[in-house]
Amino acid sequence: MSYFGEHFWGEKNHGFEVLYHSMKQGPISTKELAEFIRERATIEETYSKAMAKLSKLASNGTPVGTFAPLWEVFRVSSDKLALCHLELTRKLQDLIKDVLRYSEEQLKMHKKLKEEAGGTLDAVQVLAGVSQLLPKSREHYLSRCMDQERLRRESTSQKDMDKAETKTKKAAESLRRSVEKYNSARADFEQKMLDSALHFQTLEETHLRHMKALLGAYAHSVEDTHVQIGQVHEEFKQNIENISVEMLLRKFAESKGTGREKPGPLDFEAYSAAALQEAMKRLRGAKAFRLPGLSRREREPPAAV
Amino acid sequence: MSYFGEHFWGEKNHGFEVLYHSMKQGPISTKELAEFIRERATIEETYSKAMAKLSKLASNGTPVGTFAPLWEVFRVSSDKLALCHLELTRKLQDLIKDVLRYSEEQLKMHKKLKEEAGGTLDAVQVLAGVSQLLPKSREHYLSRCMDQERLRRESTSQKDMDKAETKTKKAAESLRRSVEKYNSARADFEQKMLDSALHFQTLEETHLRHMKALLGAYAHSVEDTHVQIGQVHEEFKQNIENISVEMLLRKFAESKGTGREKPGPLDFEAYSAAALQEAMKRLRGAKAFRLPGLSRREREPPAAV
Structure with missing residues (x-):
């Protein structure tokens, strides 16, 4: 659907200005997306570092006593979580590079469109100019008509009447030229504006498709990491379950035992x-x-x- | 299985000391677990705050341009992630309270066991005492035997022989009393040590069951949050998919459009x-x-x- 070709007409012909202004938001949104992903990457990195610190806390858990082997499960799990989030950080940093690459590409496309849009801007201005002249021309013709009519009603001399008629005809001729200029400017504006609107739409479409692909990659990275984290949690739960109380008691007795021979x-x-x-x-x-x-x-x- | 009743005998009877020392690690591991969970809660809180900040970044995304409605998806998603992690923080803070409650309970159990173990410690010390006397008593008897034999070989007078024999008999009597004392101390030690070993094992078993229940609650909280986060990710992906490029173009055209009437x-x-x-x-x-x-x-x- 040509939404832009349909919705940016209306009084005062401001459509072009709105579309041009909107186009300039494209690179801003790309830059903002890069910033957003950068911030997320930083958050994940901070989390990863905190998890590595937590793993150290688990490593420092008392190595004596029956509970000791469970600290190892905490340590391994924290280490793996730290890795998952670090990997996400790296994936997001790669994604930022993709966003910035697209940003450069986008600026090139914009430069090209701005050049093409120059003609449309001219057409908008020409139409605005002739549109301002037209009522003046009309008012002038209207005044001449009134003058001529007033003279007719006052039964002025034929000579004065002829003069007035000549003036009216000249004003009519001037008005005809104004109308022709207006019609010509209008036709030119309509064609150029339609072309530009379609170009703008194509540009926005391309922009949105690109941005959505980047968002898809973002969602994919986040989801991948989420699946990995789920595996780490599952492993943690399994490991805790697998290390039975009986096993811990036996392990402790066997490793710390002082001997089985009674005196x-x-x-x-x-x-x-x-x-x-x-x-x-x-x-x-x-x-x-x-x-x-x-x-x-x-x-x-x-x-x- | 009575692992502790079997593995803590051996030379020097150090088993009691090892078990007693190990018991004292129980409250340490409980305290360490509380510290670990507190650290994790802090990490989640920090992450939650960072996500709330990220949501603000999304809110500040340019409201102009065709991409604008997608920032709302980012904002909602970040807000929900912030909430998930905040909820985990709160659950972990509640869990810390459970750990500390158990810690107090554990100290009471320990106090009781320490009192009971006093008798075993005494028996260990008595056995150590008589065990030191025994070789001295034996050496004394052995010297008397040698003296008597030497006199016999030297064909000493009957009177001296009688004297020596009396001394040997007295030394034998003293040795008999030492052996009896040792046997009595040994029997007492064996019974008390066995009782204590079984008590220690019961205590460790209770401790480990309690700790494992706390770990289970920890894993459960973390998993719950993980499932919620998965839903937020799924929602994010769906929302991005649902907002089609066509929809964004139409929305933009309809909200920012300047009119459909051409001049x-x-x-x-x-x-x-x-x-x-x-x-x-x-x-x-x-x-x-x-x-x-x-x-x-x-x-x-x-x-x-």
């Missing part, structure tokens, strides 16, 4: 017999021997000593 | 005839009349004049 009771007879044996051995010198059937445990006090 | 061409005959009529009318005074079949357009110059 055994001592049998006095065996203990004292072993001491006696050792006394005999010492008397015989350094030469060691062992009585068969006497284990280490029976000869010596247990581990605690 | 019409003038017919000189009708235009001059109308001027003549007006001249006659003026001469007749202010009384207005209209010639039938003569439209306004034919009588006057068009809108532009």
